[in-house]
Amino acid sequence: MKLRSYLTILTALVILASCSSKKKIGAGTINKEVASKYAVTNKYYDSVANSFALNLASTAIPNLIDTLGAAVPGEWVGTVNLGMRKPNYVIIHYTAQDSIQQTLRTFTVKVSQVSAHYVVAKDGKVWHMVNDYLRANQAGIGKWGSVTDMNSCSIGIEIDNNGSEPYTDGQVKSLIALLGYLKTTYNIPTANFIGHQDWAPKRKPDPGPLFPWKIMAKYGFGYWSDDVLELAPPDYDYMTALRLIGYDVSNLNAAIVAFKRHFVQSDVSPRMTQLDLNVLFNVSKKYLN
Numbered sequence: 001m002k003l004r005s006y007l008t009i010l011t012a013l014v015i016l017a018s019c020s021s022k023k024k025i026g027a028g029t030i031n032k033e034v035a036s037k038y039a040v041t042n043k044y045y046d047s048v049a050n051s052f053a054l055n056l057a058s059t060a061i062p063n064l065i066d067t068l069g070a071a072v073p074g075e076w077v078g079t080v081n082l083g084m085r086k087p088n089y090v091i092i093h094y095t096a097q098d099s100i101q102q103t104l105r106t107f108t109v110k111v112s113q114v115s116a117h118y119v120v121a122k123d124g125k126v127w128h129m130v131n132d133y134l135r136a137n138q139a140g141i142g143k144w145g146s147v148t149d150m151n152s153c154s155i156g157i158e159i160d161n162n163g164s165e166p167y168t169d170g171q172v173k174s175l176i177a178l179l180g181y182l183k184t185t186y187n188i189p190t191a192n193f194i195g196h197q198d199w200a201p202k203r204k205p206d207p208g209p210l211f212p213w214k215i216m217a218k219y220g221f222g223y224w225s226d227d228v229l230e231l232a233p234p235d236y237d238y239m240t241a242l243r244l245i246g247y248d249v250s251n252l253n254a255a256i257v258a259f260k261r262h263f264v265q266s267d268v269s270p271r272m273t274q275l276d277l278n279v280l281f282n283v284s285k286k287y288l289n
Helices: 003-023 032-037 039-057 100-106 169-186 213-218 238-245 252-263 274-288
Strands: 089-094 118-120 126-128 154-159 193-195
Touching: 032 039, 089 169, 100 118, 118 169, 154 169, 169 213, 193 252, 238 252, 238 274, 252 274
Parallel strands: 089 154, 089 193, 118 154
Antiparallel strands: 118 126
């Protein structure tokens, strides 16, 4: 097969993916009323996605100049060993807004500059807003392990929740289904399902201590501590343990609060109790295994 054929197929796949992402998820079908309401933003999305597809098909050679001011010779030779880049993390948020309509509005106006791949409504309906292979403006500034640009390697999921209310049964069921789909489709490791608070402990509290991380861990989306905990050693270096899991410990108190929102939840103070140390000791072994 000629190189041009490969590029044509790749471009077609990208365009198809970008268009299909807004039409359906799973067994869902397009809603004419919704399509009409968001016709302008859908058209804009298609335009941007198509421009990305054209960039992927480009065979332009970069104009390089060496240290002496001479042009660096170059030539294009297309390889047959390539594929689409895929997400390796999932970041879970709450919307901190009052309704799904408000969130959809926020994510479809330019002034907000924020988005997410998926939004899960209180009734369990899943809204798909950015193709999985594209970058959404959802994680922002933060650090997890050696990752400093999470938007480029993650799927962002927003859950319709104001930050002080329980998550609904419909949301939990739909989220389990969605996370299962993402984990299987993109082979995302169990450890790589984290909260916005984990990624950005200095800035963000979501999805908060009411989020059912224990249930998520039961299905393989992140880890949770065992029911019976071994005592952490008397000289346990919890700062190093937090760092090795992935937390940014440049502000240790913020890292402690983020850890406790995720793994303790009954207490989110910036102080490590014996229980907190035991939980960290137990959980860290799972993440580092």
